[in-house]
Amino acid sequence: MARKHDLDAEIEQARKAEAEVALSNIRETIAAFGFTPDEVFGARRKSRGAGNSAAPRFRHPETGETWGGRGPRPRWLKGKDPEQFRVGQA
Known part of the structure; x- marks a missing residue:
């Protein structure tokens, strides 16, 4: 050994x-x-979601979760009017 x-x-x-x-x-x-x-x-590749994600347009008031309006609608928005969650709404 x-x-x-x-x-x-x-x-x-x-x-x-x-x-x-x-x-x-x-x-x-x-x-x-x-x-x-x-x-x-080799040139660095951007990670799949980097740089091309949409700015948050909708925010859940309790959890702070956001959604940019692209892709599938999040669970917290299903069956609800998204306009009531729009960011910057007065």
């Missing part, structure tokens, strides 16, 4: 040394060609 532990430690050291060499090569290549992070890793 002690020998196995020693071998595992040697393997881990060798892996780290190889990783350092590989990372050094990658950094040199990036610097030599002037790659940007988007070119190396």
